[in-house]
Amino acid sequence: MGKKNKIYLLAYALIIFLVPAIWKNNYHLMVLNIAALNIVVVIGLNLLMGFAGQISLGHAAFFGLGAYLSAIFTATFGFPLWPTIILAMVITGMVAYAIGIPTLKLEGHYLVMATLGFNIIIYILMIQLDGVTGGPSGFPGIPRLQVGGFVFDSDRKIYYLLWTISVGTLLLSLNLIHSRVGRAMAALSHNEIAARCAGIDTENYKVKVFVISAVLASLAGSCYAHYITFISPGTFSFFYSIQVVTMVLIGGIGSLWGSVFGAILLTILPEILHAVKEYNVLIYGIILMVVLIFFPQGLFPVVAGIFRKRKDEARSGMELVPGKGP
Amino acid sequence: MPEKVFQQNQTILETREITMRFGGLEALNALSFSIAPHQIVSVIGPNGAGKTTLLNAITGVYSPNSGEILFRGMPISGLKPFQITARGINRTFQQVQLFSNMTVLENVMVGMHPRTKSGFWDGLFHFASERREEKKIREKAETLLDFFGLLPKAYWMSAHVSIADQKRLEIARAMAGEPELLLLDEPVAGLNIRETEAMGDLIIKLKQTGQTIILVEHNMHLVMGISDWVIVLHHGAKIGEGRPEEMQKDSRVVEAYLGT
Secondary structure (H helix, E strand, C coil): CCHHHHHHHHHHHHHHHHHHHHCCCHHHHHHHHHHHHHHHHHHHHHHHHHHCCCCCCCHHHHHHHHHHHHHHHHHHCCCCHHHHHHHHHHHHHHHHHHHHHHHHCCCCCHHHHHHHHHHHHHHHHHHHCHHHHCHHHCECCCCCCEECCEECCCHHHHHHHHHHHHHHHHHHHHHHHCCHHHHHHHHHHHCHHHHHHCCCCHHHHHHHHHHHHHHHHHHHHHHHHHHHCCECHHHHCHHHHHHHHHHHHHHCCCCHHHHHHHHHHHHHHHHHHHHHHHHHHHHHHHHHHHHHHHCCCCHHHHHHHHHCCCHHHHHHCCCCCCCCCC | CCCCCCCCCCCCEEEEEEEEEECCEEEEEEEEEEECCCCEEEEECCCCCCHHHHHHHHCCCCCCCEEEEEECCEECCCCCHHHHHHHCEEECCCCCCCCCCCEHHHHHHHHCHHHCCCCHHHHHHCCHHHHHHHHHHHHHHHHHHHHCCCHHHCCCEHHHCCHHHHHHHHHHHHHHCCCCEEEEECCCCCCCHHHHHHHHHHHHHHHHCCCEEEEECCCHHHHHHHCCEEEEEECCEEEEEECHHHHHHCHHHHHHHHCC
16 A cells, blocks of 8 residues: 555544544434444445456345344343454355355356345345344344443444554555555456456455455345344345445545545435435435436546546546556 | 576477367368577468467467377376466467556556466465565566566556557566567567568567567568578478478479469
């Protein structure tokens, strides 16, 4: 990661952790907490979309797997909290691996269909297996997040924890894309034939990125379950999958900072649009359409470009090496 | 660049009766030849003779329907492109295939992939070993760019440099994989006379480091000027091979080209 990215990250973390000190409205903090979790899912999805050239329409299912596995293991079986979250990530990762192996070996976008189907199956299972999941009425009484006896029982307290996870995910992902593996991923998403002939095992990388992507969604899902303490199938329907894909596109495909931007913007936007009551869905839709038609690279490169002189870098959105440009 | 050491009279690449069919078309027809190291071997032939198909078969982009390809005595047909690259064959493409979302330097750094090790965990946490390797990758990429005269443009986006530079960059990226055998697919297509001459000099300079090169090219002036050996293909079959001056006079070759 370049020096510039480190400075941005530090500034970003500072701003984030100062917010609760000046912001007194707990409801607003809750919205930001959800944004923190969305960022984790969206960064994971952007690694897949921007760096492996594949699309998943099933990230709600991975998010849901994390949430339900966490809920069932801790509340029903009394497993310890943090090991359960890790266990949920491992199981979700194995499920993603099982989906990825057959579909990513094929050329083309078979993963979209597979994940879409998977999302629907998981959603039906959440409703039908009501002995385990609580069915349509949901799963209550999930233990709260805690670290060494300290229980995160308010929006304000948990803010710091969730945003640490969120910023940590961004840090590690930025690290990843600025490494040998990240370069290989960027190469394969851009020109698969050239990547293969440059010695990159493209199939293997695609599967790995997909697994990482699912594991991040699972982590966010587990945190969500232990934060809200109640989950129901509606949260994990196909619509959430679409929403996170939209966040990636709005932020800019292949730009991790863009994902942060897209996730925060689209989490907050519906709250702001409450003011216009029944028109909010309409306005939300219009905003999405305008952005996707006029800024297909996403909004973030546009916003960042205003502050940047070097067009090259903004256009690439790759954040690899600070380009000196011609 | 490091000098490569081979025993004399050794064969680096051998094809045995390889046949490649696309539907009813035989793009390669029981093609056999062998190539000695440290040479520039040109593969020539009219359009559709199967030259690019041959490169695709050698690099594993296609798998031959029958026959065998041996690289340093080991069969490589059926392996995937990345496995073949790892064994030491690298290539360029007729239509330049760069990673245009990356800088010139990054393109070469990607080329180093099969010769470096850092994995996912190294990438996530940037361990000391990863940082050391990354530094080495960068330094070696810069050395290569210097060799190819591209160092001043290291931080340009690769899509923004001239075609001649893109062609050279593609070769630099291929050389980053430290190949024993370098395959060049029409390296001077689209270049002007001056650029073509510079490319010829560059290929000779590469050969002087001990590099074995297979050159697929239409520019006869270049082929005859720099090749040690020429193989002539026509309709997927070999119709002759020999020293360039011999091939220029060969009646079958002249006939294939002029169609008389």
